[in-house]
Amino acid sequence: MVSPDHPDKYRVLEDAFGFSTFRSRQEEIVDAVLSGRNVLAVMPTGAGKSLCFQLPALVKGGLSIVVSPLIALMDDQVAALKLSGQKAEAIHSGKSREENVEIWRRVTRGEVSLLYMSPERLMTPRMQAALTKFSLGLIAVDEAHCISQWGHSFRAEYLMLGALREAFPGVPIIALTATADRSTRDDISEKLFGGDVSVFVSGFDRPNISITVADKTRAGAEIERFVKSRGGQSGIVYRISRKKVEDTAAALSAAGIRALAYHAGMPPADRAANQEAFLAEPGIVMVATVAFGMGIDKSDVRFVVHGDVPSSLEAYYQEIGRAGRDGEPADAYMLYGLEDVxxxxxxxxxxxxxxxxxxxxxxxxxxxxxxxEATSCRRVALLAYFGESSQACGNCDICLDPPxxxxxxxxxxxxxxxxxxxxxxxxxxxxxxxxxxxxxxxxxxxxxxxxxxxxxxxxxxxxxxxxxxxxxxxxxxxxxxxxxxxxxxxxxxxxxxxxxxxxxxxxxxxPGKSRRSKRGSAPERRLNGPETELLVRLKALRREIAAEQGVPAYVVFPDRTLEEMVVTHPRSLDDMARVRGVGAAKLEAFGRTFLDALNG
CATH class of the missing domain: 1.10.10.10 (Winged helix-like DNA-binding domain superfamily/Winged helix DNA-binding domain)
Known part of the structure; x- marks a missing residue:
């Protein structure tokens, strides 16, 4: 059936993307954009969000702009579009000035349909002035949760995008994300659209992903056991710190598993090489911080492990959504303990x-x-958080083995x-x-x-x-x-x-089954002679800092934190960050001083 309003959409759907029919809710969203309406689309990972702006851009013709937060994400989507025969390009800081200038020349000659940019580049006065000379088809804002201060990966530069509706009046804007609870959706609607937007929320359920939450006792051993039980499968293991990433990757490698590390502290070339290997080769386990994952499109990821609890259910949902994108069975396995909380x-x-x-x-x-801590179906609890009602799934640890x-x-x-x-x-x-x-x-x-x-x-x-x-x-x-x-x-x-x-x-x-983690029990043992002397020195240092700051000594660090420093003897800032009582601000303010005292 050909839509009387937008008859070209089916031709483009088949010619450009190779599909004969739309997937759930795609057609509604495409029609809304083609009708000139602003749209916020919340769709689960793997549901075909990109098509919702790429197809109407091609139907409208001319130039459309896509805002994306990551260079790698831009390049991946441009490469995929080019492979489909589409005229797409990206202008970003990862290219030389000469490359960017040549791309812009192609834009001015009408040889580019979809132009990807970062929000910083799009919102410069010079770029906006240049774009006003074009009759833009649409503006797409990918990973739109980045605009919301209530979202799990807020990026301040995305706030600039609120000026788009005034800079380009009459140009429809479509914002897309895989994860946004109601407060995040409301925030995006107000900041980006001033409330003038049609909101489409697709079903959040990914029934092929089996969900398990397990008590954390010895995280390293538990992760190794789980990964070994999925021998030869591709997977992602998330850890909360760079040191945990490196330690876990090394331990898995020593156990004969091909594991690679990924975190923001690695050289960019090493990160890129590991990501490329993960995407291109089967059976690799990527151990990473949350720096890894946005825009990762690998269909055969069979499991996602959280060695530490994520920051929110939004983050959790997005991260487990990287598993099972091919629709085949996959596992989400989280370790959870009091220390995480x-x-x-x-x-x-x-x-x-x-x-x-x-x-x-x-x-x-x-x-x-x-x-x-749920005592009934976890999927019901997860979907309810996003405002979706459901029945017991039969595919989570509680349904399969009720407590x-x-x-x-x-x-x-x-x-x-x-x-x-x-x-x-x-x-x-x-x-x-x-x-x-x-x-x-x-x-x-x-x-x-x-x-x-x-x-x-x-x-x-x-x-x-x-x-x-x-x-x-x-x-x-x-x-x-x-x-x-x-x-x-x-x-x-x-x-x-x-x-x-x-x-x-x-x-x-x-009774008798409760176990204490090594980290939690470390300060419980009695200090030996040298450790007691070191504790005395740390307390003296704490008094000096407290006097300088004009605060009580315990405000700097409580005794228990100093005792754990003595017992665990951190040798780097990453080690120090793992000590209870050492938050980000205190790590920055006092971490190096106490490290010097410990290792001097």
Missing amino acids: RTRRRFIDEADCEPERRRVDALRLDALIGFC ALADGRDVARLAIDLVRTTGERYGAAYIVSLLTGETNDMVLSRGHDSLPLFAAGSSRKKAEWRSILRQLVAARALHAETGAFGSLMLGEKAEAVLSGNQEFLIRLPS
Whole structure:
């Protein structure tokens, strides 16, 4: 059937792209753009987003502009279009001035249909003045979540794009992304379109991806076991830091797995070579930070492993979406532990941003915790986050192996009551200390060892109580404040749990099965003589810095952080970043000074 409004779209669809029919929602979006409307399209990875702007650009004829955040992403799409016989080019800083000038000459001669640029280059007065001489077909903004401060990969330079609608009145703008929850969509709609936009949200479900979240105990060994069980398959392993990337890649290589590393600290040539090998060759495992992945189009990635929890469910969804793009079965496997939550909370607390951004990031972390602590289908929880209802999937760890649940009303009431009794002022670690009856200087100085509830939960191990507190946060019975101390506060469901009138199911670890990570237990052992002397020196250094800054010593670093420095003895800034209590800001301010003291 030929559309009476845009009869050429089917011809272009077949001639330029080799398809006889559109995929789900593509035609609606194409028609909206061809009708001159602004469009925001949110479509899952692999759903054919690029066609939604490339096809109408070719139907309209003349010149269309595509905004893209990465040089590699531009080059990949241009290469793919050229292979399809289309007249596409990219102007960017990765090319010589002579190359860019020659491309622009081709643009002026009408020999280019799709011109890719970065937002910085497009929004210069000189480029905008030059483009006003053309009758532009459309402007496409790829990876549009980058424009939103609430998105998981915000890029400040994308904010400039809000001026496009005034600079090019009458030219339809289409923005596309694979991941945007409601607040991100609303932010894009307002910043880029001033609210004048048609929003299309496609189904987020990727039913071929099996989802698993596992307790993190020995991450390196667990990653190696999982990857070995998928012998010969291509996959991606995400780690939170450059050092973890390098260590994990080295360990997998030593185990006979062809693993390559990718992070922003590597020389560009090495990154490019590893990415090219991953894209071109079968059976390679890429170990990477989140610097890797945007625009990666490899259909046979069979698994994505998160060795550390991602920053949000948006980020998680986008990252697992790089698996199984061919529609064949694939696995998403995440390791999750209390230390991950602490690290992510620390990143939020110490981020240099507005309070509202910090608040939203904290809410997103709570949603991620809820997903990790889910006791029913994970896919239902994930899709619900994006506003999509679904039924139990039968293809996640909970559906395939339902956890044993118990009535946790008593332990939940105990934890909530203690949080309330102590004034909702203390973080999870301190509450766990009180529950288990640990007497330390902080507990004694506040007189909390005399509380009626002190040690009331001593029959359970600290790891069990940490899990219980996480589940209470996930259930919104408790709320982890985003301030410096991450105080636990009563959540909206607290009173319902305290009343005890309704069953409150909770996943309780079996006795004796709780395990403590090496990193978490390091400072627990007694310091030897040289280590004690080193700790004394670090405390003296801390006092000097505190005096210079005019703050109490514990504000620089608490004792436990100094003790962990002594035990783990970091030798680089990357090592130092892994020490509890060392956030990004403190790493920058004090990291080198304490490294020198440790290794001097």
